[in-house]
Amino acid sequence: MAVIADRCPHVRVTVTDINPERIRAWNSDRLPIFEPGLEDVVRRARGRNLFFSTDVAAAIRSADLIFVSVNTPTKTFGEGAGRAADLQYWEKTAREILANSDRGKIVVEKSTLPVRTAAAMARILNSNGKGLRFQVLSNPEFLAEGTAIRDLEHPDRVLIGSEETPDGVRARRVLANLYATWVPRDRIIESNVWSAELSKLAANAFLAQRISSINTISALCERTEADIDEVARAIGTDSRIGPRFLQASVGFGGSCFKKDLLNLAYIADSYGLTEVARYWESVVRINEWQEARFVQTMVANMFNTVAGKRIALLGFAFKANTGDTRESPALAVARALIAERARLVITDPQALPNARADLADAAESVEFEDDPYAAARGAHALALLTEWDAYRRLDYRRIFDGMAKPAFVFDGRNILDHQALYDIGFNVFSIGKMPMMRV
Numbered sequence: 312m313a314v315i316a317d318r319c320p321h322v323r324v325t326v327t328d329i330n331p332e333r334i335r336a337w338n339s340d341r342l343p344i345f346e347p348g349l350e351d352v353v354r355r356a357r358g359r360n361l362f363f364s365t366d367v368a369a370a371i372r373s374a375d376l377i378f379v380s381v382n383t384p385t386k387t388f389g390e391g392a393g394r395a396a397d398l399q400y401w402e403k404t405a406r407e408i409l410a411n412s413d414r415g416k417i418v419v420e421k422s423t424l425p426v427r428t429a430a431a432m433a434r435i436l437n438s439n440g441k442g443l444r445f446q447v448l449s450n451p452e453f454l455a456e457g458t459a460i461r462d463l464e465h466p467d468r469v470l471i472g473s474e475e476t477p478d479g480v481r482a483r484r485v486l487a488n489l490y491a492t493w494v495p496r497d498r499i500i501e502s503n504v505w506s507a508e509l510s511k512l513a514a515n516a517f518l519a520q521r522i523s524s525i526n527t528i529s530a531l532c533e534r535t536e537a538d539i540d541e542v543a544r545a546i547g548t549d550s551r552i553g554p555r556f557l558q559a560s561v562g563f564g565g566s567c568f569k570k571d572l573l574n575l576a577y578i579a580d581s582y583g584l585t586e587v588a589r590y591w592e593s594v595v596r597i598n599e600w601q602e603a604r605f606v607q608t609m610v611a612n613m614f615n616t617v618a619g620k621r622i623a624l625l626g627f628a629f630k631a632n633t634g635d636t637r638e639s640p641a642l643a644v645a646r647a648l649i650a651e652r653a654r655l656v657i658t659d660p661q662a663l664p665n666a667r668a669d670l671a672d673a674a675e676s677v678e679f680e681d682d683p684y685a686a687a688r689g690a691h692a693l694a695l696l697t698e699w700d701a702y703r704r705l706d707y708r709r710i711f712d713g714m715a716k717p718a719f720v721f722d723g724r725n726i727l728d729h730q731a732l733y734d735i736g737f738n739v740f741s742i743g744k745m746p747m748m749r750v
């Protein structure tokens with residue numbers, strides 16, 4: 312919304328949330344999320360044509376176009392628990408829109424939703440007894456955290472789905488015209504509403520599947536002396552495969568991949584497509600296996616016990632350039648190491664507040680440290696879990712000198728210079744490569 316306000320000064324954008332803390336933060340100098348470039352965009356537009364408010368009803372009343380971006384987490388109760396999307400926030404919002412509207416509006420699904428949700432929402436909105444007509448569009452969001460501003464300013468594509476009726480097509484043109492202020496027309500794709508909804512789930516499923524696929528090959532590399540970076544380069548130069556998303560790692564995270572994969576599988580199951588469901592679920596299973604495998608490698612190589620050992624986790628965010636820790640592989644690794652009774656020291660340039668909240672129940676096993684050198688001091692092992700650039704440039708000789716010996720590095724993102732670390736004296740373990748062990 313901040314980018315829309317920035318690019319379309321003629322449009323008044325009001326962002327509302329039922330969480331007053333978040334709105335307060337959006338109106339302050341300390342935004343509630345870290346995202347490169349976001350502060351500049353907000354500063355340019357805030358108070359001009361971008362406003363943040365807790366008054367949801369007033370924002371609905373004055374709007375012609377309403378983007379609904381509420382959370383759609385995995386359901387934790389009842390039918391479909393652990394798999395289906397929890398649509399309660401979305402449905403509440405639809406009813407709130409209805410209660411506060413005295414004219415028809417265009418409602419845009421920005422949240423990621425199961426196929427056919429727009430149709431259900433249109434039924435709720437259009438059974439209003441006031442004669443108001445609403446159009447529900449699907450406009451899934453393809454931005455990636457960490458590169459969100461660039462992705463929004465220069466999107467690969469913008470996808471807009473609507474009912475294939477004259478009113479539906481008219482509504483999607485209104486939204487297309489808004490994006491066309493800064494997005495080239497040939498990048499704005501129009502479709503029916505179900506294709507748009509399904510495309511978002513399918514896009515995330517394909518991205519996650521590539522990571523799980525390369526991660527299965529990484530396990531084979533570790534057994535066969537093949538090198539995962541060489542294999543990734545060799546297959547990525549095939550123009551049919553392409554080079555991106557072939558980076559083997561400890562696993563994928565973030566709030567979307569797992570929930571969207573499970574949701575896709577649930578939808579497939581609900582249409583009796585069992586094989587389709589099992590196929591996509593296996594992408595999640597491989598990810599969990601890869602996280603577990605990483606910890607098994609650590610424990611097995613640290614003489615089959617990490618109990619009482621200090622282990623420094625470099626990075627806790629699910630990827631670099633974000634403070635977001637939702638479904639972060641680091642959290643899975645931390646929990647498994649805590650179960651092994653390790654003592655953890657966690658460092659991260661942006662994610663420590665979230666890490667503290669995530670591990671509040673394990674306070675006696677975990678320390679949090681802003682300074683990576685202080686985190687590593689006295690540690691038996693480093694586990695690099697987020698690919699922050701700053702971790703490539705640390706003085707690893709200084710770190711080695713302050714560590715317990717033998718000292719171990721487990722590079723869960725394959726970003727370090729493994730030969731240099733080995734030469735310093737570390738035992739080095741990475742993903743999809745043979746271990747470099749000192750005798």
Ligand SMILES: NC(=O)c1ccc[n+]([C@@H]2O[C@H](COP(=O)([O-])OP(=O)(O)OC[C@H]3O[C@@H](n4cnc5c(N)ncnc54)[C@H](O)[C@@H]3O)[C@@H](O)[C@H]2O)c1
Binds near residue numbers: 452455
């Ligand atoms: N985070 C991403 O990178 C990303 C990318 C693409 C799509 N999405 C999708 O966008 C949606 C939101 O994701 P998020 O990461 O921003 O979630 P989030 O949980 O960080 O934010 C959702 C916000 O909605 C607010 N909210 C809930 N009910 C409300 C209501 N009735 N009225 C007003 N506000 C309400 C919550 O208070 C919260 O602040 C999800 O469906 C997600 O799948 C997220």
